[in-house]
C-alpha cells in the first residue's frame with residue numbers, strides 16, 4: 001500500500017539518521033524500504049532509521065515500561081541494511097532532541113528523560129555539549145578475537161565489550177596505521193561474533209592523559225552500516241577498552257575523537273555498579289516527506 005512518510009534527518013558527530021514518528025506503531029517498514037531510504041544516492045541517506053513509537057504500542061516496549069513506567073517513548077532502531085540494533089549512543093541523543101522539538105516530550109533543566117530501547121531504559125539529559133545519555137552497566141563480553149582488516153599486515157587482538165550492543169575494540173600502533181586503514185570492507189573476527197559486532201580501531205593521543213582526561217582517536221566499522229563518521233556506543237567501548245589496558249590509575253573521563261567530531265565518555269559509580277555516560281552534539285538537519293510503497 002502506497003503511503004507518505006514524514007521524516008526528519010538528524011545527526012550526532014556525523015552519525016546520521018532518518019527519524020519518523022509513529023506513536024501507534026502502525027508503520028511497518030521492510031528491510032528493503034529501510035535500506036532504500038538510507039541509500040545515499042537513491043534515498044535520503046543515513047547510517048540508520050529511528051522510529052518514535054509509544055512503548056505501549058510495541059511488544060519490546062512492555063519490558064521498557066516494566067523497568068520504568070515513565071518510559072513513554074521507545075527508540076526503535078534499524079541499521080542502514082535493515083537489521084535491528086539494541087542501542088545507538090548517537091541516535092538516542094538525536095532521538096531525545098527530536099522528541100523535544102516535535103513537542104512529544106520535555107527535558108526540564110536538571111531532569112532526565114527515560115527512553116525505552118531494546119537494551120533497556122536509558123536516561124537522557126541536556127549537557128553543555130548537547131545531550132548526555134547514561135548507557136548503564138557495561139560488561140567485558142565476546143572474549144579477545146583476532147581481528148583482520150584490509151591494510152593490517154597481521155591480525156590484531158581485539159577486546160569484546162558490550163554496552164547494550166556488541167563491540168570489539170582493537171588498539172593500533174600509531175596515527176598512520178589508523179589513517180591508512182581501509183574500512184570499506186568489514187573486518188573479519190576470529191572466532192566470529194555470534195550476533196556480529198561493531199569494530200573500533202583506536203590510538204592514544206600523546207600524552208594519553210591531559211588535565212585528568214584520557215584522549216583517544218577512533219575509527220569504526222559498524223555492524224549493519226559499514227564505516228561511519230562516528231559511533232557513540234563504539235566511543236564508549238573504545239574508552240572502556242583503553243582504560244582497561246591502561247590499568248590502575250587510568251582516568252574515568254575520556255575525550256574520543258572520531259572522523260565526525262568529538263564525544264565525551266564518563267564512567268561513574270552507582271549503587272548497582274559502574275555506569276558509563278556518553279555526551280555530545282545532537283542536531284536536526286531538515287524535514288521531508290517520502291512517497292513509499
Ligand SMILES: N[C@@H](CCC[C@H](N)C(=O)O)C(=O)O
Pocket residue numbers: 015048079084085086087088089090091165166198222223224225228230231232233234
Ligand atoms: N551508531 C550507533 C550504533 C548503531 C548500531 C550498531 N551499528 C549495531 O548494530 O549495534 C551508536 O552511535 O552507538
